[in-house]
Amino acid sequence: MTSVSTIYRALLACHGPQHWWPGETDFEIAVGAILTQNVSWTNVEKAIRRLKEEKLLTPRALHRTPAETLAPLIRPTGYYNQKAKKIRNFLDWFARYGYSFARLRALDTVSIRNGLLAVSGIGPETADSILLYALEKKVFVVDAYTLRLFGRIGMLRGGEGYEEVQQLFHRRFRAGVREYNEYHALIVNHGKYVCRKSPLCGECCLARRCGYAA
Numbered sequence: 001m002t003s004v005s006t007i008y009r010a011l012l013a014c015h016g017p018q019h020w021w022p023g024e025t026d027f028e029i030a031v032g033a034i035l036t037q038n039v040s041w042t043n044v045e046k047a048i049r050r051l052k053e054e055k056l057l058t059p060r061a062l063h064r065t066p067a068e069t070l071a072p073l074i075r076p077t078g079y080y081n082q083k084a085k086k087i088r089n090f091l092d093w094f095a096r097y098g099y100s101f102a103r104l105r106a107l108d109t110v111s112i113r114n115g116l117l118a119v120s121g122i123g124p125e126t127a128d129s130i131l132l133y134a135l136e137k138k139v140f141v142v143d144a145y146t147l148r149l150f151g152r153i154g155m156l157r158g159g160e161g162y163e164e165v166q167q168l169f170h171r172r173f174r175a176g177v178r179e180y181n182e183y184h185a186l187i188v189n190h191g192k193y194v195c196r197k198s199p200l201c202g203e204c205c206l207a208r209r210c211g212y213a214a
Contacts, residue, residue: 002153002209004172008179011186014205018185021133026101027059030094033129034086034122035077046076059099063091086121093119101135109137124162132184138177140169141184145191152195152212 022041023029028048035044050073051057056065071084093115097103104112109131116127124142131137142165150156156165173183194204201213 002155004155004169007150007153007155007206007209008173008175008183008186010205010209011190012182015186015189018182018189020181020185020188021129023133025057026134028057029134030090030130031057031062031087033126033133034090035074035083037079037083037086037126039076039078043076043078047074050074050076059091059094062087063095063099082121086119089120090116090122105135105137109139112137113139124166128166132177132181136177138180140166140173140180142166142169143184143188145187145195146184148197149187149191149195149206152199153206153210 021029021032022045023032031051032041032044032048035047048057051062054073056062056070056073062070067081067084067088070087071080074080074083074087077083091099112135113127113131116122116130117124122130128139128141131139132141142162146165147156147160150165151158155168169180169183173180175183190204190206194200195206199212201207201210204210204213207213
């Protein structure tokens with residue numbers, strides 16, 4: 001019988017550990033989570049590299065930078081004027097905690113998540129990426145790859161909201177932060193290279209479990 005845990009084990013056996021999310025610091029991970037909205041990670045890497053070159057990839061330095069100065073530096077990520085404002089909004093919120101990830105980690109997950117979701121420009125996927133990858137809180141990140149893969153397998157019927165899909169994993173995948181991190185990374189990898197919009201079903205390690213491949 002196919003289960004959420006069965007899919008995890010199959011993907012891990014197929015692709016191996018991913019050691020993901022990209023980022024040298026917790027702050028870089030948080031900024032990357034905002035910048036990657038609606039754009040590939042390759043473009044985010046260009047923007048992150050530029051911020052590093054300008055020595056702006058620290059909370060205080062970036063917070064001192066006006067949005068109109070920041071926007072051209074993150075141009076490769078698209079919607080750069082909007083994303084500059086989103087980063088500024090995040091930093092306004094982060095400043096209340098002394099720009100300290102240690103202080104945030106000491107809080108309960110629900111409080112931090114609600115605080116992030118109250119920041120203009122941060123939705124559930126971005127908030128949960130920050131929670132999981134920067135703050136090491138056990139939340140499952142749902143993205144378009146998740147909806148596509150589990151829809152094709154038949155574990156989603158289509159039309160479910162973000163929270164409903166997330167709760168499916170929270171209920172059925174009883175594991176720790178590391179495994180939640182790994183699972184999301186495996187889904188992304190599989191979605192990018194195998195279960196694409198035009199899927200490569202003949203190369204898919206999940207094909208025998210998937211009605212779409214039949």
